[in-house]
Amino acid sequence: MFPTDANVIVGLDRADDAGVYKISDDLALIQTVDFFTPIVDDPYWFGQIAAANALSDVYAMGGTPKTAMNLVAFPAKEMDLTILRQIIQGGIDKLTEAEVVLIGGHSVEDKEIKYGLSVTGVIHPARVLAKQNLRPGDGLVITKPLGTGIVNTAIKAAMASVDLTDRVTRLMAALNRDAARIMLNFDVSACTDVTGFGLLGHLSEMVCGSGTSVQVDSRQVPVIAEALELASMGLIPAGAYKNKEFREPMIALAETVPRALQDVLFDPQTTGGLLISVREEQADALVAALKAAGSGDAARIGEIMDRPEEKIWVV
Amino acid sequence: MKEIDARGLACPAPVLQTKATLQEDNPNRVRVVVDNAASQQNVQRFLESQGFQTQLEQHGADYVIMGTCEAASVAQPExxxxxxxxxxxxxxxxxxxxxxxxxxxxxxxxxxxxxxxxxxxxxxxxxxxxxxxxxxxxxxxxxxxxxxxxxxxxxxxxxxxxxxxxxxxxxxxxxxxxxxxxxxxxxxxxxxxxxxxx
Known part of the structure; x- marks a missing residue:
């Protein structure tokens, strides 16, 4: 056990998207940190993606991000500093878009570039949207299409078109802010953001300990169209296989789900969409509101079942 | 028979090596050796997407994928x-x-x-x-x-x-x-x- 105190609302024991600490009866802090190596060649876009990704955890908890600090690792002796400036500029521009202020940071000399941010936000202590609170009967909604991990693998292999690379870069840099704002107008029981564990990995985290099960209709899951073809050519990141292997015991995949689509369901995402459990009668309205606000691929993809097995059925 | 040793390589490198070999030599049979399960599945999928039938053997930590293509022409684009x-x-x-x-x-x-x-x-x-x-x-x-x-x-x-x-x-x-x-x-x-x- 890790040390804790009475004001910790969400801590290490829960493995949620971010930590939450109560300051007063009507104010809690949300804190999160994320950083990684470049996933696109363009440094400015990499900066934007890293910032959108770091901010996403605060949105997924239902909170409002306020401040951020940079985390930088850079080979300053071998590489041109303009690259670093572009990365940081990308991060700052994304923070500005999110109305978040950069108030500090730290950098170290390293052989490999790494960039990310620690983000602090605020939330009312009673309105924290936990991951493990699925409510039987709810509809399950996702706000972005899947497949960024597979497309990134294809980009590394120089097998993605310029157009596809461009589309997926923008998708990864897109903030989850507007989707989160809209979600808060609905009766939502649980939320997380889809990142490294893929859709089914993160859904497994929601299901574990919830006393409920989930049915996912794979035909409704929004997918970047090219990702299916790339998957059937074997351009699948190793992480997707690991995600599948790890969660296989609790997931029943119908044989009718095409193999490439199965891979996409486990594909690790960068700044993936929010995965939202919302009152059934409101699910279609939530999807419509998300679409109207720019999340054109938002879709209702399943339902929460009152079955204690804690399993996921994918049909 | 073309041999490709892609041990020590991570995805997507083994697929790229296999792809390059198919493009250069247009072989009827290939043998690809990799040392991790993800690369094994990816190479197998790639070969199948190119019209090959595949067989898998495991030798210790290595995976050996044998690919056979009945008609050489199937692998050609058009x-x-x-x-x-x-x-x-x-x-x-x-x-x-x-x-x-x-x-x-x-x-x-x-x-x-x-x-x-x-x-x-x-x-x-x-x-x-x-x-x-x-x-x-x-x-x-x-x-x-x-x-x-x-x-x-x-x-x-x-x-x-x-x-x-x-x-x-x-x-x-x-x-x-x-x-x-x-x-x-x-x-x-x-x-x-x-x-x-x-």
Whole structure:
């Protein structure tokens, strides 16, 4: 056990998207940190993606991000500093878009570039949207299409078109802010953001300990169209296989789900969409509101079942 | 037999090496050695997507994938276009999932029957193209999916309009054929000796 105190609302024991600490009866802090190596060649876009990704955890908890600090690792002796400036500029521009202020940071000399941010936000202590609170009967909604991990693998292999690379870069840099704002107008029981564990990995985290099960209709899951073809050519990141292997015991995949689509369901995402459990009668309205606000691929993809097995059925 | 040692490499490098070898040498048989399960599955998938049959063996920590391609031509991008035969090239363009107007149920039955009977054209059937509502014949749940898949296995090139699939939001449900664009369709029309439009 890790040390804790009475004001910790969400801590290490829960493995949620971010930590939450109560300051007063009507104010809690949300804190999160994320950083990684470049996933696109363009440094400015990499900066934007890293910032959108770091901010996403605060949105997924239902909170409002306020401040951020940079985390930088850079080979300053071998590489041109303009690259670093572009990365940081990308991060700052994304923070500005999110109305978040950069108030500090730290950098170290390293052989490999790494960039990310620690983000602090605020939330009312009673309105924290936990991951493990699925409510039987709810509809399950996702706000972005899947497949960024597979497309990134294809980009590394120089097998993605310029157009596809461009589309997926923008998708990864897109903030989850507007989707989160809209979600808060609905009766939502649980939320997380889809990142490294893929859709089914993160859904497994929601299901574990919830006393409920989930049915996912794979035909409704929004997918970047090219990702299916790339998957059937074997351009699948190793992480997707690991995600599948790890969660296989609790997931029943119908044989009718095409193999490439199965891979996409486990594909690790960068700044993936929010995965939202919302009152059934409101699910279609939530999807419509998300679409109207720019999340054109938002879709209702399943339902929460009152079955204690804690399993996921994918049909 | 071409040998590819991709041990020590992470995805997607083993697939890229295999792809390069197929492009350079166009071999009938390949043997690829990798040392992690993800690369093994990816290489196997890639070979299968290129028309190879694969077999897997495990030697200690290594995975050995044997790929065999019965007809060397299958791995080539445009076997049918390149084949110089006396046979006529007939392209069939289906812009609907039903034949004729009137009774829809009858129209669908006729279309199913039409697609099944097309095989009587033999070698002269060169391209089967689906556009607009026709793309609905290529998705899961379509009555002719097995027939179309058999055509494709037999080497017929089936083209399915990507814009149309996207329009109906059926991209992920397509079960047969290559997703294509208007330029491919127009080029095919130009190369065909006869275009039959339904």
């Amino acid at each position: 076997p049918y276009a390149e084949r110089q035969t006396a046979a006529k090239k007939i392209m069939v363009l289906c812009a609907t999932d039903r034949i004729g107007f009137g009774d829809d149920e009858l129209g669908l039955k006729l279309m199913v029957n039409f697609l099944r009977t097309l095989k009587e054209m033999g070698d002269e059937l060169w391209r089967l193209v689906f556009v607009n509502n026709g793309v609905k014949l290529t998705i899961d749940g379509s009555e002719v999916i097995a027939d179309l898949q058999n055509y494709e296995k037999a080497g017929l090139k089936i083209l399915v309009c990507g814009t149309c699939l996207d329009h109906f939001r059926l991209l992920e449900r397509k079960q047969v054929g290559e997703t294509t664009n208007m330029l491919d369709i127009v080029t095919a029309m130009q190369l065909a000796d006869k275009v039959v439009s339904i």
